[in-house]
Amino acid sequence: MRITHDLHIHTYLSTCCGDKINQTPRAILALAEEMGVTTIGFSDHVWANPGVPPSDWYRPQDENQIRRLREDLVALETDVRVLVGCEADMRAPGAFGITPELAADLDHVLLACSHFHMRDFVAQPESAAPRDVARHLLAFFISGVTSGLATSIAHPFLPLGHIEQLDAIIATISDGEFAEAFGVAGEHGVGLEITTGFLPGIDGPFSLETPLRFLTLAKQAGCHFTCGSDAHTPARQRELPQLTVLVDALGLTEDDLLPLVRATA
Numbered sequence: 001m002r003i004t005h006d007l008h009i010h011t012y013l014s015t016c017c018g019d020k021i022n023q024t025p026r027a028i029l030a031l032a033e034e035m036g037v038t039t040i041g042f043s044d045h046v047w048a049n050p051g052v053p054p055s056d057w058y059r060p061q062d063e064n065q066i067r068r069l070r071e072d073l074v075a076l077e078t079d080v081r082v083l084v085g086c087e088a089d090m091r092a093p094g095a096f097g098i099t100p101e102l103a104a105d106l107d108h109v110l111l112a113c114s115h116f117h118m119r120d121f122v123a124q125p126e127s128a129a130p131r132d133v134a135r136h137l138l139a140f141f142i143s144g145v146t147s148g149l150a151t152s153i154a155h156p157f158l159p160l161g162h163i164e165q166l167d168a169i170i171a172t173i174s175d176g177e178f179a180e181a182f183g184v185a186g187e188h189g190v191g192l193e194i195t196t197g198f199l200p201g202i203d204g205p206f207s208l209e210t211p212l213r214f215l216t217l218a219k220q221a222g223c224h225f226t227c228g229s230d231a232h233t234p235a236r237q238r239e240l241p242q243l244t245v246l247v248d249a250l251g252l253t254e255d256d257l258l259p260l261v262r263a264t265a
């Protein structure tokens with residue numbers, strides 16, 4: 001299957017954008033056309049929930065992110081199908097960064113359930129021991145997929161801040177535990193993201209077999225998928241086709257994708 005969508009792209013509006021000059025909606029859509037990508041999902045970081053105050057880092061990245069993006073898009077003409085969404089986040093199980101009202105106003109919500117690198121903001125595992133991080137991942141994931149907020153889970157089971165231990169952490173989660181968690185995601189119609197973050201690189205800190213193992217279990221559990229480059233720069237946007245190694249290893253077809261991102265041609 002050729003990947004024709006990228007549902008996870010950050011623009012200059014995200015504080016962590018790596019190229020604020022060039023990472024504009026206009027340039028992103030032009031590059032998508034050049035790459036033969038027919039659906040782009042904008043997914044800047046957003047925290048906008050009066051019930052759960054933001055961190056200092058999130059505070060400027062409020063619902064105005066969406067307004068600014070929409071203003072930029074008005075001026076653009078493109079053949080690419082544009083989805084306006086965000087990468088939302090959570091502090092702890094049940095404590096989310098967006099409201100159901102905002103989620104309903106968006107084309108998609110990627111919900112991050114593993115931003116554990118935000119140590120002063122996001123609830124932390126009991127310890128850095130692999131099983132403790134694994135338990136934490138499972139609790140966040142279940143809360144995320146049952147939240148009613150998420151279209152798809154951003155970089156699922158990638159515990160940021162603990163990536164160097166990924167193989168050991170994932171190894172402590174049994175097939176049965178994964179089957180149960182992914183079954184809940186499937187029941188709620190929440191997708192799982194296949195991210196460039198799953199590609200370990202040449203001397204990566206983890207094995208490609210690790211994400212392949214849980215993605216295989218997710219497919220068996222009936223989950224659907226979305227693909228995302230998590231681009232913060234044009235160079236990263238160009239890496240989307242590298243996800244083919246995972247998509248092919250899993251034997252995915254259009255039917256395995258969330259309906260939102262299936263090629264319609």
Ligand SMILES: [Zn+2]
Nearest residue numbers: 087112154155
């Ligand atoms: Zn993220």
Ligand SMILES: [Zn+2]
Nearest residue numbers: 008010087230
């Ligand atoms: Zn992201």
